Amino acid sequence: MAADRRSSWLKGVLDLLVLAVLTEGESYGYEISKALAAAGLGEIKGGTLYPVLNRLEEADLVVGEFRVAERGPGRRYYQLTGQGRRALAEQSASWLEFHTAVRTKLSSTHPGGAS
Template sequence: MAADRRSSWLKGVLDLLVLTCLTGGESYGYEISKTLAAAGLGEIKGGTLYPVLNRLEEAGLAVGEFRAAERGPGRRYYRLTEEGHRALAEQGASWLEFHTSVQTMLTSATPGGRPS
């Protein structure tokens, strides 16, 4: 049950987290997935991550560029657009506001589960 909740919570914020992963410069899917896992968010599989990257690209928030590799398969590298930086700032601020509201409710709850 708890894993299902985490999955739902993650789904609601994954676009924002992927945008955040791109603030340090361009990156590719597997690297983004590793960054999210290292942050404690669990394994994000390609079937979840690549639709997010496609959605961000279609919305003009990120740009992807395929590059051939000297060895092995090529990779699609993504980077934030100016619109992506703006969206991250706005959506990040909204998420932090929401998080604060949830945190306030949870920390003010009495042992019976109701806010004091």
């Protein structure tokens, strides 16, 4: 139940989180997934992450480039575009505003929270 709820929350903000990871520099699928897990967001399956990366690329918010590796099958590296940076800034502000409203409401009804 708790995992389902977290998964549902994540669905609305995963695009932003991926863009946020890419502000630290270019990255590839598994590394992005690891960064999100390290940030406490839980394990993101490839089946969830890759359609998001495709969507961001189609919207010109990130650009992907496949590079052949000396060892292994090669990787597709993703980089944030200028449009992606602007979208991240605007949508982050909207998300934080929403988060603040939720937090304020929940805190006001929580026994240990603010009145």
